[in-house]
Amino acid sequence: MDMEQQSNVALLKEIAELLNEETDMDRMLKGAIWKLLNGSAFEAAWIFFIDSEGKHQLVAQANLPPALQKNDCRHLKKGGCWCVKRYHDADLEKASNIIACQRIENAMASAAEDSGGITHHATVPLQSGNERFGLLNIAAPDTQRFSKEELALLESVAFQIGSAIKRILLTKQEQELALVKERNRLARDLHDSVNQLLFSVTLTARGGSVMSEDPEIQETFRDIQHLTQEALNEMRALIWQLRPKGLETGLLEAIKGYAEMLGLAVELKVTGVVQLPSRTEETLFRIAQEALNNIRKHAGVSEVRLYMSMTPSDVLLVIKDEGHGFVVGEGLAIPSIGIQSMRDRAKAEGGTIDWSSEIGKGTEILIRIPY
Numbered sequence: 375m376d377m378e379q380q381s382n383v384a385l386l387k388e389i390a391e392l393l394n395e396e397t398d399m400d401r402m403l404k405g406a407i408w409k410l411l412n413g414s415a416f417e418a419a420w421i422f423f424i425d426s427e428g429k430h431q432l433v434a435q436a437n438l439p440p441a442l443q444k445n446d447c448r449h450l451k452k453g454g455c456w457c458v459k460r461y462h463d464a465d466l467e468k469a470s471n472i473i474a475c476q477r478i479e480n481a482m483a484s485a486a487e488d489s490g491g492i493t494h495h496a497t498v499p500l501q502s503g504n505e506r507f508g509l510l511n512i513a514a515p516d517t518q519r520f521s522k523e524e525l526a527l528l529e530s531v532a533f534q535i536g537s538a539i540k541r542i543l544l545t546k547q548e549q550e551l552a553l554v555k556e557r558n559r560l561a562r563d564l565h566d567s568v569n570q571l572l573f574s575v576t577l578t579a580r581g582g583s584v585m586s587e588d589p590e591i592q593e594t595f596r597d598i599q600h601l602t603q604e605a606l607n608e609m610r611a612l613i614w615q616l617r618p619k620g621l622e623t624g625l626l627e628a629i630k631g632y633a634e635m636l637g638l639a640v641e642l643k644v645t646g647v648v649q650l651p652s653r654t655e656e657t658l659f660r661i662a663q664e665a666l667n668n669i670r671k672h673a674g675v676s677e678v679r680l681y682m683s684m685t686p687s688d689v690l691l692v693i694k695d696e697g698h699g700f701v702v703g704e705g706l707a708i709p710s711i712g713i714q715s716m717r718d719r720a721k722a723e724g725g726t727i728d729w730s731s732e733i734g735k736g737t738e739i740l741i742r743i744p745y
Contacts, residue, residue: 382527385413389531393538402542403434406535407510411436414527416512418442418492420450421500421535423508428462429686430508439490441481449481457497461509469498469525469532471518478513491515496525498532502540510535564609572606610635611667625655629662629680636670639677646684654745657723658691661716665693665739673697673737688725688744696736716741 389409396402407419420435420442432451442450455476460466472495482489495513499506510532514520520528576599583595626642633640650658662680669678673695681692713729716739720727725743 441489
């Protein structure tokens with residue numbers, strides 16, 4: 375074994391140790407490509423995740439020249455290129471030299487910044503078994519073609535990264551399943567214990583008001599019945615939040631079912647049809663839950679209008695009522711309306727939420743989430 379082979383074996387061992395220890399996807403990807411650059415002749419690297427429709431996402435990059443870093447790596451994030459197309463068409467199976475890169479050419483043509491001598495790159499698919507995730511691209515100054523040995527090293531690193539991606543995704547999936555199971559368990563416990571107890575108190579109070587002839591006692595029982603019914607409604611809403619029934623059959627059906635449970639009639643209008651990721655669906659459902667709860671408690675109406683518009687990059691959900699409305703001044707917090715909770719959920723997914731409201735003229739909430 376020559377010195378170069380020994381060096382590559384040591385590098386692969388070092389990368390493997392990092393991949394085995396890391397549990398965070400971003401840290402794992404960035405750490406792996408930095409170790410690859412530090413232990414090889416490659417000087418720049420970037421990773422694309424690519425979905426089933428060929429849409430790519432820049433998820434990691436290291437030591438890019440200024441021309442490629444310009445405007446938050448705009449030339450890497452936008453537009454098409456040969457390697458992504460080949461990957462999507464299933465024509466890219468191993469590490470390959472790219473003869474011409476449209477992204478690098480566009481960056482060099484439009485940027486006054488230094489390209490670092492990078493004009494070409496090599497690419498290799500990231501996969502685990504039959505499951506594919508994206509591409510690992512590497513480049514070096516004044517290099518148009520990489521050697522067979524360098525491409526072999528690239529393939530070995532890509533294999534390791536692909537296996538680590540699969541492991542992290544499986545771990546995350548197991549954690550999400552465990553969370554769903556715990557939510558379902560808690561929802562069952564609440565339904566079987568507290569929910570049934572509140573229902574029994576409601577029936578007892580109703581019976582007490584009928585049996586007594588004292589007006590004050592009757593009024594007391596009616597108050598108890600009213601408060602217990604309110605608590606029962608809150609408990610049913612909490613159970614829905616823990617275990618959203620209907621979400622498995624679609625986001626809109628789940629929102630409609632929750633609204634009906636609250637006694638609200640919903641008018642729906644949808645533009646565009648697309649299968650949303652489950653995480654995006656749940657985020658929109660949780661925000662809609664909070665909005666519908668607010669409408670039931672504060673708006674003084676029994677009808678609500680929902681508009682959903684979908685594009686290839688994001689989804690817009692509008693929730694509108696013709697109720698009492700409210701006014702929020704700068705820096706004024708209204709915890710009962712839950713605005714901050716909805717804003718936090720949208721922000722966690724890289725989205726935004728805006729609202730407009732006026733006393734006596736209702737409220738309109740606009741939620742936009744990328745996916």
